[in-house]
Amino acid sequence: MIRSLSNLRWVTFYRHLSSSDAMASYQFNDKPVLVVVGATGAGKSKLALELGQVLNGEIVSADSMQVYKGLDIVTNKVTKEEQESCPHHLIGFLSPLQEYTVVDFQKQARDVINDIHSRSKLPIVCGGTSYYIESILWEYLTSNASTTDDESLLKSKPEANNIRQDLEAMSSSELYEMLEKNDPVRASRLHPCDRRKVMRSVEIFLQSGVKHSDLLLSQAGERRYGGPLLFRNICFLWVQCDENVLHERVNKRVDKMLAAGLLTELQDFHKEYNKNRLNKDGPPEYEHGIFQSIGFKEFHKYLTEDLSTDDKEKYLNDSIEKMKVSTWQYAKYQMKWLRKRLVNREDTANVYPVDSTNPSDWNEVVYYPSLKILRDAIEWDTFVDGITAESPIFRENLVENAKDIEPIPKTSDKFDNTPRNKRTCNLCGGKVFLTDGEWDVHKKSRRHKRSTASRKRQLTNTCNILSNYEDTLKKQAKMPDDT
Template identity: 45%
Template sequence: MRSVLQLIRSMFSNPKKLVVVLGATGAGKSKLALEIATRCNGEIISVDSMQVYKGLDIVTNKVTKEEQEMCPHHMIGFLEPKDQFTIVDFQEQTLKIISEIQGRNKTPILVGGTNYYVQSILWDFLLKIETNSELSNENEKERQKMYDLPNSELYQMLVNVDPKSAEVIHPKNKRKVIRAIEVYNQTGKPQSTLLEEQTQQYGSSLGGVLRFPDACVLWVQCDAGVLEERVHKRVDKMVQRGLLKELKDFHEEFNKERFVKGMSPDYEHGIFQSIGFKEFHNYLTADESVNEAMKDKMLKEATEQMKLATYKYAKYQIKFISRRIVNRSNTIPVYTLDATKPELWEEKVLNPTLKVLTTCNVHDFGNIIPEQTLTVAPLLNSNMLDTEGKILQTCNHCDGIMVAKHNLESHLQSKRHKHNYGKWKKSLSETSNILEERQQQLSSVDSTENEDNLLTNTSTT
C-alpha cells in the first residue's frame, strides 16, 4: 500500500527541485521537514555537523527511530566519535546524495542547524583545496600538532602567513585558524587573497554561484521569548531522557585516559564539540569525595550553562541565516513561517508551506490546501551585509577581548563590558582625585616657598 501511495505522490512531484528548511534550534524545522517528506515523496538529508557521528543521540538531538522509519534519512550516525569531518567532506557527500535522490524521482529535503553547511550546498563558494580524505598521514599528523598548540602560538602562525585573515578570524577559533593555515600550505596563497579573487569572479563578498537557483527555502521562526523557553524545556527533557549517562559513558570511554596521562579533556574534535560536554565538565569530573549537596549544585549549574549555551547558539543561527543566506547579492527567495503558537501549526506553518511548495512547483497539493490559507511572500533582500563588519576590534576594557565589528555594539551593551567599564571609570576617577590632591599639595608647597622667598627678600632689604 505504501509503495502505491509513493507512486501516486511522485506523479505530482518535481524531483529536480530541492527543499531547504531553516530555523533555530527549537523552532520546529525538523517537524516541518518530516511533514513535507511524508506528503511529497521526499527524503531528508540532515544538515548537522554533530549528528553525522555515531552515538550521543540525546546530546545531538537526533530524530527518533520511529521518525526515521517514516521516510528515508541521510547523513546521520555514520562516523566514529573522534573522526574529523569538514565542510568539504559534507559538501561532497551531500551533493552526491541529492543527485541520487533526484535520480529516484524523489524530493531531497535539507534540514538542520549547521547553516554554514547549508550555504555550502546552495552556493559553490568553498575554496578548492584537498579534502581531509585526500590528505596524507603526514599532513594529518601536522594538523594534530597544530591542534595541540596553544591558541596564541597558532594564531601567530596565521598572522605570519595571512595577516588579513587574522583580522577576521578570532584567535580562539582553532578550527578556522588551522583551516586558513592549511589553505596557505596547500595553495601557496593566503586564504584572504583567494577569497578576494573569488569575490572579483562572482561579484559577491561571499562568493560562489547558485547551484540550485530554483530551490524552495523555508525559514521556521518564532518569538524570541518562546524560543528561549523551548530551548530550556528541551534541555530539561534531555536530562530526563538520560543525558547525564550518555555524557558520562562517552567521557569515561574517550577522556578518562587523557586524565590519567595528565592531559586536558578533548572538546575540540569530533562529536565532543557538541554543546553539553564543556558545560557538564565539572560535574562529570567531580571527585568521589564531593558530597551529594555539592553534586546537586554542580548539576544545576551545568544544566543552566547548557541552556544558556544552547540559546546563544540559537540566536547565532538566526543571525547567520539573516546575514549569509537572506541578505546576500545572489540570494534566492526565502519564505518565513511563524511557529510561535503550536496550536496554530496547521494554520500558520503547515498549510502555508504546502501552498508555497505548490507555487514553487515542488509538488502540486491541489485542492487539499484550504481556501483561507495564508499566502507567504518571500523575504526582501536588503543586501545589508557589511564585509568590513567581520574585522575584529579589541576592547581594552575587557582584557583585550576581540570582537567582530558588527557585534561591537552588542558587546558594549553587555553586562561584562559595563562592569569592566565601570571599574575602569572608577579607577580613572580615583586616579584623577589623587592627581588633583597631589597638584594641590604641590601648589601649596610652591605658595609656601614663594612666601618664604618674599620674606627673605624683605628682610635683606
C-alpha cells in the same frame, strides 16, 4: 613550541577553478529541492518530516554532529519511527572517532540528492550546520583533484597530528598572536576568543604555508559569499520563533534531554570513546568531530573528576546551566547566519518565513502556509512522482485558504554590514570589536558610558591631586629656609 617547524617549508600549491571548471564538477540543476532551516528548537525537523510524508520527499540531514553513531539524545536525532515514516539520509553512519570534513559531506550529500532525483522524489535538505548547507547548494566550495580547500590542507601531511596537538596546548592569546604574525588579514576578521577558528587558521598556515585569508579569497572569487546557487528550482522555508519563546524552548529542551537519559548517554560514551583519549598527554580537546557536540565540554568536570556527593551535585547543576547557555548561544548564531548569509547573499532564492511561536496554531500558521508556498514557488512539472501543482494535497481548502506569506526582503535584514576595523576598548576590560557597527553600538552602550565616566572621574581626581601637590611644592619653595 611547534614541532618540526624547520620541516614546514613545503607548500601546497593550489589554484581557483575557472567558472567552466567549477560547473563541470557539478552541473546546475532544474529539479526541485526544498530547504528547511531555522534555529535549534524552532521546529524545522518537524516541518521537514511532515512535508516529506505528503510530498514524496526524502530528508537530507545537514547536521555535522548527527552524522556520527551514538549520542542520539545529545545530538537530538530523529527517532527510528520518524525515520521509517520518511527516509532520512546522512544520519548515524560514522564511527565517533572517524574524521569527517565538510568536503566529505559535500560529496556524499550531492550524491544523495542526485539519487533522490533519479528516483523522482523530492530532496528536503534540513539541518542547523550552516556551512554544510552552503557546501551543498552553492558552487564556491566545489572541489576536485585540482583544487585545494582548507580541509584537504589539514589532512595533506602526516605531521598534521603533531602540529594540532601542539596548538591545542597553547593558550588562546598565544594562538591569536601567532595568527596576527602569520596572517594579519585573517586575524583582523576573527575575535581573539574564538579559539576554534583561530586555531584552524593557524593550523592551515603551518601545514601548508598558505594563508587562510588567501585561501578563502580564492574560493570566493569576486563574490562576497562565493559562487552561484547550483539549484534553480529551489525553495527555502525558514521556521522562525519569537526569541523569548525560543529561549524558553531551548532550556526546556535540555531538561527533556536530561529526563530522556542524557547523563547515562554521556557517561557511557565517555567510557567507550572519550576516557582513553583524555588520558593522553595534553589538555582536554573538544574542538573536533563529535566531541564538539554541545554537552561534552559543558559536562567535562562532572564526567572526569572524582567528586564528593555535594560537589557532584554542584558540578551537575553548573554543567546543565552551561549547556543551556551554549545551546542558546548557538541558536542565536544560527539566526544571525540565516539573516546574513541566506537572505542577503548575492545569489540566493526566495526565503519564506513561517512562525512557530504558538505550537497550538502550527497547522494554521506553519504547515498549511508552507504547502501553499511550495505549490506556487516550485516548478513541479513531472519531476516528483505523484506530485504536481494540481495535486489534491495542494488543493485542500485549508491550503487554499492559508495565509499568504511573502518572501523575506533583503532590506529587512539588520545584520552588521559596516566595514571591518578591529578595535579594542581598554576602558571596558579589553573588549574587542571587529566592525565599525559593533564599535558604534558599544560606544552608545550603558557599560561604556559608565566606564568612560568613571575614567573621567579618576583622571579628574588625579589632576586635582597633582595640582594640589604642585601648589604645595610652590609654597614650600617660597618659604624661608629655617637654617
